[in-house]
Every structure is written in C-alpha cells, then in structure tokens.
Amino acid sequence: MKNRLRVLRAERNWSQADLADHLNVSRQTVNSIETEKYDPSLPLAFRIARLFEKSIEEIFDTGE
Amino acid sequence: MADKPIRGNALIAAIAFVTAYAGARLLLKMESPPAARVLIALLPLPFFAAWLWMTMKSIATLDELERRIHLEAAAISLSLSMLLFMTLGLLQIAIKLSLDDWSYRHTWIYLPLFYFAGLAIARRRYA
Numbered sequence: 001m002k003n004r005l006r007v008l009r010a011e012r013n014w015s016q017a018d019l020a021d022h023l024n025v026s027r028q029t030v031n032s033i034e035t036e037k038y039d040p041s042l043p044l045a046f047r048i049a050r051l052f053e054k055s056i057e058e059i060f061d062t063g064e
Numbered sequence: 065m066a067d068k069p070i071r072g073n074a075l076i077a078a079i080a081f082v083t084a085y086a087g088a089r090l091l092l093k094m095e096s097p098p099a100a101r102v103l104i105a106l107l108p109l110p111f112f113a114a115w116l117w118m119t120m121k122s123i124a125t126l127d128e129l130e131r132r133i134h135l136e137a138a139a140i141s142l143s144l145s146m147l148l149f150m151t152l153g154l155l156q157i158a159i160k161l162s163l164d165d166w167s168y169r170h171t172w173i174y175l176p177l178f179y180f181a182g183l184a185i186a187r188r189r190y191a
Contacts, residue, residue, distance in 0.1 A: 025127040032129055032190040041128050 002061040006034045008052045023047055070122045077115035084108040133186040140182030145175050 009019050020027045032038035049056045085108040092104055123134055
C-alpha cells in the first residue's frame with residue numbers, strides 16, 4: 001500500500017530508528033512499511049496517524 | 065521488539081538443551097541397563113521444554129512484523145518437514161533405507177534447519 005511515511009518522517013528529521021522508537025516497533029517494520037512491502041495493522045496505522053496528527057487516509061493510499 | 069533478557073534466557077536454554085542432547089548421545093554409547101538408557105534418552109526433554117517456553121515468551125514480545133516473519137517461517141518449516149517425511153516414507157516403501165542414515169536421530173535436525181531457512185526467506189521478503 002502506497003504511503004507518505006517517508007515524507008512525513010523526513011519533515012521531522014527523524015531517522016527510521018527514531019520513528020520506530022516513537023511507534024514502539026522495530027526499525028525493520030518502519031522500513032518495510034515505507035518500502036510498501038508490509039501493510040501495518042489497524043492499531044499500528046492509528047498510532048501512525050495520531051503521531052503525525054493526520055488521518056489514516058492522508059497517510060495511506062490503497063490505490064483503488 | 066523482544067526484550068534482551070528474555071532473548072538471553074532463550075539462548076542460555078538453547079545451549080543447555082544442546083549440551084544435554086550431546087551428553088545423552090555420549091552416555092548412550094556406554095553400556096547400561098535399559099531403564100537407565102530410557103532415562104538418559106529422556107534427559108534433554110526438560111531442557112528442550114524450557115527453551116521452547118522461553119522462545120514462545122520471546123516471540124510474544126516481538127512487534128507485528130517480526131511475529132509475522134516467525135509465522136511464515138513456521139509455515140515454510142512445516143511444509144518442508146511434511147515433504148521430507150512423506151518422501152522418506154515413500155522411499156522406505158520403494159527401497160531399503162538404511163537406518164544408520166535415515167532414522168529419527170538423523171532426520172529431526174532438519175526441522176530446526178527448515179525453520180531457520182524459513183526465517184531467512186521471510187526476512188528477505190520484508191527487507
């Protein structure tokens with residue numbers, strides 16, 4: 001699933017490790033989401049949205 | 065992310081199991097009464113159980129992607145194990161398989177090897 005995670009992370013000058021710490025996941029998880037190899041679960045998607053103060057739809061795009 | 069103390073305990077338990085297994089194999093090379101030999105053969109069991117329990121605890125602390133990777137590794141391992149034993153079963157019907165090469169003590173090691181192979185495959189998928 002396409003997402004803007006990398007852009008949002010860059011806006012805050014966070015590394016993948018920084019974002020992983022904020023979300024309490026591994027750096028591998030952040031990387032896999034950014035490279036669109038893994039779609040986060042709903043609870044994780046909500047945590048991401050809350051962290052960046054955006055809606056899930058503003059961050060993730062199903063492409064439909 | 066798995067807690068380091070839990071992972072450390074799982075590693076210690078793994079080493080204890082391998083040591084107990086190697087010790088049992090060595091002791092079984094010596095002559096002893098059948099009852100003692102059964103006890104020696106069962107010696108690694110509690111160590112394996114402890115390692116398995118700690119591994120399960122460790123996996124429970126992983127994040128969602130890491131847990132998915134372990135799940136996919138288990139699925140790959142199970143599939144390969146079924147393939148191995150099905151093939152050995154058929155070969156056993158077809159030809160005389162040597163128990164010196166294909167008994168339980170030789171084939172069980174493939175199961176954890178398949179799991180580690182599955183972990184490598186699953187990790188590559190999400191890297």
